[in-house]
């Protein structure tokens with residue numbers, strides 16, 4: 001796993017907590033803001049939240065692992081979401097996904113070591129006519145064929 | 160004082176008691192897994208299910224947290240309750256097929272086979288260990304992770320938990336003996352929490368009786384001199 005440098009944890013946590021009146025009951029919002037700041041929830045941040053809120057680390061950790069919206073692993077610069085909803089699946093999205101897995105060397109939910117890409121699957125994004133759909137940092141790519149995957153990755157890597 | 164009827168027997172209970180407490184005091188057996196009298200009811204296992212009739216209404220409730228009420232009629236062993244218990248045990252056994260304590264229960268309640276796909280967990284997620292560490296020991300050294308299928312009991316990040324003193328209270332309350340505690344070469348070891356602590360021998364009889372982490376906490380909490388704390392219960 002790539003190492004990420006995490007800075008200013010103590011001040012950042014203090015600042016975010018102040019936004020919520022230093023109220024530990026607003027844990028979810030506190031963690032959301034910190035995740036926005038760091039892109040994920042680093043261990044050091046959760047430990048600092050526990051220290052400052054005086055909520056046991058086990059509880060903070062449970063909240064952080066309970067909600068799908070939180071991630072404890074660093075995220076890539078680009079998030080690739082491959083739709084595996086029914087329509088996209090029928091149109092062969094699993095082959096597109098496989099191609100991403102092979103080329104990036106990660107499974108859905110994981111991030112490449114160079115912190116460029118995070119691969120994810122989503123279930124239906126509401127534009128089934130475009131299937132198989134791949135969304136990269138919010139930009140929709142329709143009718144993606146497995147052979148296009150390589151150039152898509154290249155395109156983003158070279159940006 | 161509240162008067163109620165449990166399995167046809169008139170029982171006098173105190174206001175605020177639960178059906179389970181009233182039944183236990185009257186010598187009536189209700190099976191439980193996630194309940195312990197030292198911690199708050201949590202209603203995770205549902206094994207203590209009983210039938211309660213109040214007025215015209217009959218419902219299924221968990222005895223461990225249901226408060227007694229005047230004139231209430233409780234049945235703890237109807238056909239429906241028996242079926243209910245069997246299903247609960249079957250489901251738990253599907254999740255944790257290898258637990259001897261569950262297998263015993265299955266035998267006792269006549270669960271012959273498990274019809275559901277089998278998991279490989281050794282924890283029924285009753286949370287007794289977590290709640291004991293929080294409510295009784297006051298350390299919250301272990302907790303839950305995730306939810307649904309991936310929920311489990313662990314230390315944060317699956318690393319040695321700082322606050323843990325290896326007191327073993329979690330192991331003691333676990334209804335399925337899922338938390339081993341070992342003492343090897345002068346250390347107490349709890350693999351599940353990735354933690355070990357050196358054992359302290361009684362300064363008089365020489366028997367190992369607590370861990371250094373426990374001693375440190377005791378010193379902090381009581382402010383007593385260390386020599387007096389280094390004596391075991393029998394030598395004190």
Ligand code: SF4
Nearest residue numbers: 282283285286288333
């Ligand atoms: S380890 Fe034991 S006490 Fe803790 S939740 Fe699992 S079954 Fe319950």
Ligand code: FES
Nearest residue numbers: 202204205207223
């Ligand atoms: S003992 Fe009542 S729900 Fe577990």
